[in-house]
Amino acid sequence: MAANSRFAVAVHALALIARRPDERHCSREIAASVATNPVVIRRLLAQLQRAGLVRSSRGAEGGFLLGRPAARITLYDVYRAVEEGGFFARPEKGNDACPVARRMKGLLDGVFARVESKVAPELRRTSLADVVRRLPARR
Amino acid sequence: MAANSRFAVAVHALALIARRPDERHCSREIAASVATNPVVIRRLLAQLQRAGLVRSSRGAEGGFLLGRPAARITLYDVYRAVEEGGFFARPEKGNDACPVARRMKGLLDGVFARVESKVAPELRRTSLADVVRRLPARR
């Protein structure tokens, strides 16, 4: 899947914001902690913004804030925002003349759906507030 | 994750073999059903062979057989053979000077481990024999 570091970086970025939820956090600050480029952070947070997980404001004193309280953002929300097609489920081509090939797609879709139905509740169990609680205290 | 079509193609190939377990199946035959190249199939089945899921023999009348009965090959076996690093778990870099970054890796490892612990039993529930049962009857 395009299973990536995007999920990991997204959680990391959100945790940084959630740790001090009243301050605005700029992409440069977050990028420094993640050890990447500010543009990469802005691209990723743009996805999270579309999902309502963060809000941004421009200009001096601008930056990012959470879109809702950390207790109401779960890791599943992040996963959904970032992994558009799910961790699994790639299109497989298959020769339509072959009866086995014709059935495989539906069969695998079923498998993936069942896996997803186990993954989702597990990810929903952990909120961003839970993550922040397990981080070192501020200062 | 390098979440890929590799898992899907592997299940497809194994199902073709398992449907007629007493015949040898060549890479050309399997490639035709999957609509890809025989070399791609041989590369993939080489991975499955290392995991003991198939055996091969060379020469005329050569080809692939299952390494053990279809009832004793689960989708989890296939997933492990094909997705070396798991669907999740990418290395994230992080700035070691940042206390949040230092904790993120361990924290995410825990999340991924818990997710994996839900995925594994679900994939173990389905054997290759189950897959074959859901395919159209031979002939």
Next chain:
DNA sequence: CCATAATGTAACCATTATAGTATCATATGA
């Protein structure tokens, strides 16, 4: 009103993974 500082975006390059392809060595069975 201007300098500063931030996001939003586009463009481009590098890297990586994967698939596809051609080719040849090797092995096997009739």
Next chain:
DNA sequence: TCATATGATACTATAATGGTTACATTATGG
């Protein structure tokens, strides 16, 4: 000995991702 198969290597093409630069836009504060 010939036909046929895997095993292995090498090369190309493609797509996703990440990194970088650059610039337009927007907001704040003096």
